[in-house]
Each structure stands twice: as structure tokens, then as C-alpha cells.
Ligand SMILES: [Zn+2]
């Protein structure tokens with residue numbers, strides 16, 4: 576068992592220390608955990624300018640040693656809209672991370688989905704523009720896994736897509752070596768499905784997709800590893816559950 580999407584107090588929206596996640600991971604018997612704090616260059620994001628890589632590594636490096644016998648600690652980031660901030664993204668690609676998640680948090684007039692809803696932007700518009708933005712991000716590439724594939728679902732509570740657009744997104748991901756994350760945060764937020772769930776994973780599989788990563792999107796220790804069994808149940812056929820070490824995929828055996 577592992578978790579490759581975890582936020583610590585190096586993210587603006589979490590207060591949890593790295594060490595407390597490590598203790599919990601040992602307690603739960605996790606083999607690998609990867610910290611993926613937010614990196615946001617959108618000035619409308621309250622996390623803009625919050626992350627400090629040197630402070631992160633100062634805390635991370637001694638812990639990696641401390642837990643070496645019980646747990647493999649991996650370091651990563653969740654970089655928002657890499658295609659919009661190519662110069663900034665390049666800076667982080669050069670740092671010694673094991674894993675880079677790419678995500679789309681802002682689109683449609685540069686808004687976060689909670690603001691889109693307040694501005695009466697319909698689910699149809701939000702999803703249409705979202706899939707265009709995702710296509711641009713995966714075409715740009717340079718990251719290892721795409722976080723929370725059908726993200727607007729978390730806020731709109733419904734899922735809209737055309738099969739054709741999902742196939743083009745998946746084909747670009749495969750060509751650019753981008754894995755599909757199964758993000759289970761929606762299971763804690765009142766929905767009965769992960770992001771993505773079976774229907775979109777089936778399209779990913781049909782398009783030739785193979786690699787999936789698991790992420791709880793934990794912001795506190797209670798959320799570490801949450802939803803792993805649900806994610807596990809979605810992995811079938813040719814799908815391979817992978818972790819990333821030094822930006823290379825390593826296959827995991829499924830429990
Ligand atoms: Zn995210």
C-alpha cells in the first residue's frame with residue numbers, strides 16, 4: 576500500500592508536518608509515501624508564492640534517513656497548470672523530485688471552480704473548457720501523472736464529457752508518458768466515486784493507457800491512504816499501478 580498525493584504544512588491548505596505523516600504511514604503499514612505540496616503560480620490562488628523548496632528539503636532529507644528501515648519516503652510536487660507557467664515549471668523539473676503531479680485548478684476566466692459556481696458558470700461550460708485546458712496541459716507534458724482527472728466533478732457533483740475528447744486527452748497522455756492518477760478525495764466529500772472512476776478509466780484503457788498512480792490527496796494524517804481499496808478495485812486488465820522514483824515508473828504488486 577502506498578500514497579502518492581499528500582499535502583503537508585508546505586502547502587497553504589494543510590497544517591500537517593512531514594513527520595506526523597511518516598508515523599501514521601508506519602502505523603498503517605504503508606510501503607511508500609510521496610509528499611506532493613502545491614506549487615501555484617496563479618496570482619488568484621491563495622497558495623501563490625507559499626511553497627519554499629529549500630525549507631521542504633531541509634525537513635524531508637533527515638526524515639528520509641530516519642525512516643529508511645520502515646518506509647520509503649519520496650518527494651514530489653503538485654504543480655498547477657504547468658503549460659501556463661513553462662519557465663517556472665522548468666525550474667522545478669530541475670530539482671531532485673521523485674514525482675511531479677500536474678493539475679488544473681484554474682480555468683474559465685481564471686477562476687477556481689467554487690468561484691465559477693458563484694458566478695453562475697454552468698457545469699456544461701465548466702467541463703467543456705476544463706477538457707480543453709487538460710488537453711493543453713498534457714500536450715505540453717513534462718510531468719509524471721495527471722492529478723484528479725475529472726476535477727470539476729468534485730464541485731459540480733456531476734460528470735460531463737464527450738468520449739471523443741477524453742480519447743484525445745488519453746492518447747496525448749500516453750504519448751507524453753503521463754500516468755493517470757486515481758484520486759480518492761471525492762469519496763470523503765460526499766460523492767461515491769473517485770476521480771476518475773470506472774467509466775473514464777475504461778476509456779483510458781481503450782485508448783491504450785496502462786499506468787495509474789494512487790493518491791488520497793490527504794491534507795491531514797487521518798486522510799493518509801484513504802480510499803486505497805476503492806482505487807485498487809478499479810485496477811483491472813492491462814492497468815498497472817505504479818510509483819515513481821527519481822521520475823521513473825516502478826510497477827507495484829497489488830495487495
Ligand atoms: Zn489538486
Ligand SMILES: [Zn+2]
Pocket residue numbers: 580582653792
Ligand atoms: Zn492535491
